[in-house]
Amino acid sequence: MDFGLSREDKLFVESVRSFAERVIAPRWVEIDEGRWPMAEVAARLGEAGLLGMTLSSRYGGQEATFLQAALAVEELAYADPSLATPVYVLLETAWPYVVQRHGRDEAKEEVLPEVAAGRAFVGIASTEPQGGSDVASVQTKAVKEGGLWRLYGEKNMVTGVSTALALPYGGGAVAVARTGAPEDKHRGVTLFLALLKRRGRQTPGFTYRDWDEVGRRGLPTGYLTLEGLPVEDVFVVGELNGGFKIAMEGFNLARTVIGAASVGAARWLLDRGLEWIRQRSAFGRPIASYQSVSFKFAELYARLEAARLSVYKAAWIADRFYxxxxxxxxxxxxxxxxxxxxxxxxTAVETALEVMKWFGGASYFRETNVARSLLGLLSYYVGAEGAENILKLIIARNTVGREFV
Ligand SMILES: Cc1cc2nc3c(=O)[nH]c(=O)nc-3n(C[C@H](O)[C@H](O)[C@H](O)COP(=O)(O)OP(=O)(O)OC[C@H]3O[C@@H](n4cnc5c(N)ncnc54)[C@H](O)[C@@H]3O)c2cc1C
Incomplete structure (x- = not known):
């Protein structure tokens, strides 16, 4: 067992940190307020080799390990603790990788280099208005009409659509759609690389609107209505009716890197908190000298350490498996x-809440920026890429046993 990073990984972290400190950190509030649009940020991330990191060099990727991707996302979250930038990067670590593994050559050759260059975005369109946790019950239908697949249905809370529409090539999402009967459940689901904008032209057959999100506002999420969106055969990902397992692969990978983003934001929060408790005085002493404060710091520090190790281990396991x-x-x-x-x-949400208490009333104002990070983190706390109970369901099924859970 080795708890140190390899020389190559250390150099990689240093180069990402230097980019993040120079380019992202000074402007993360502008990103959060939509004053530096994500489509422009994406071009910088692409130049820095941070998009589609885990893709093959054949498609313009870096052939990075998932551990390296996690380390990069952690650094980006430290620089943009609202999480918009690291979420863009982590989605492009997971879903284009799934397309690379299971997609058709023609689709990969066309779309993946555009993703890696920051000219296209590929997210995930799974959740529907009736719910997101039960992926096997999706109702969006894919039907073959005159040689083309057409998608009909409603997808809710799809991240990155307006960003994709603003990018030079475009992109869209890996869409989960029903190709079998509803009673076929997970055996009747297929994945489609649904391009809402392709080669600079918007595809007909959908409408979309952004939600007014409370946080992570630099990377909008919205409501997508599919009204016969055309998808060519080459954009089917995996086998017909074999999409459920592949979607789960994408979620597994995304969750690992979401862990990394949360660790990066929590590190940022804890560092800001530490600076504050050392210099802020009450009743004639720095508040760090009260054990109710320093012991809470110690508790959060310990929990963050455990969370961080679990993220690195998950990435290491993904690297071994893949x-x-x-x-x-x-x-x-x-x-x-x-x-x-x-x-x-x-851990990250609890850290944000505690650091807000240390900042006292000042934390309630956007200018302090702590609440911006909390609001970004809450997206993952309330459910994005798997609600907490669903994570427990997966852990319990794979440990206690599927027959009991
Ligand atoms: C900011 C943001 C961005 C998002 N981006 C995307 C995206 O890009 N693409 C996409 O497809 N989706 C996206 N989502 C949606 C997200 O994946 C869903 O919110 C999530 O899957 C949960 O679905 P739901 O919100 O419909 O809750 P539901 O599925 O309705 O669940 C509601 C509650 O019931 C609990 N629950 C459900 N089933 C069980 C069970 N069996 N046992 C115990 N408890 C259970 C859940 O834990 C949850 O607390 C995003 C969400 C947010 C907030």
């Missing part, structure tokens, strides 16, 4: 990803 190590199964990736998200998001 590197072909037969000692690991996809369930190991799923359990580790669920553990990483569960520990890291919970």
């Amino acid at each position: 590197g072909g190590d037969v000692a690991f199964a996809v369930q190991d990736v799923a359990t580790a990803g669920a553990v990483a998200k569960y520990l890291a998001v919970g």
